[in-house]
């Protein structure tokens with residue numbers, strides 16, 4: 001995904017920065033524990049479409065163990 005586009009995107013819920021998970025094709029908000037799907041390179045920033053991450057996933061993201069690449 002376009003880095004410039006990514007840098008402009010914020011979480012619609014908390015206005016925080018998002019992490020791009022290239023493997024999962026999701027934009028992650030660690031604060032809310034939401035994962036926004038990226039479909040064909042286009043992020044779907046609807047809160048209603050976002051996936052709620054499990055507690056385990058949140059821990060993983062927080063510790064930086066996930067393969068995020070911004």
Ligand SMILES: [Zn+2]
Nearest residue numbers: 011014029032
């Ligand atoms: Zn958020």
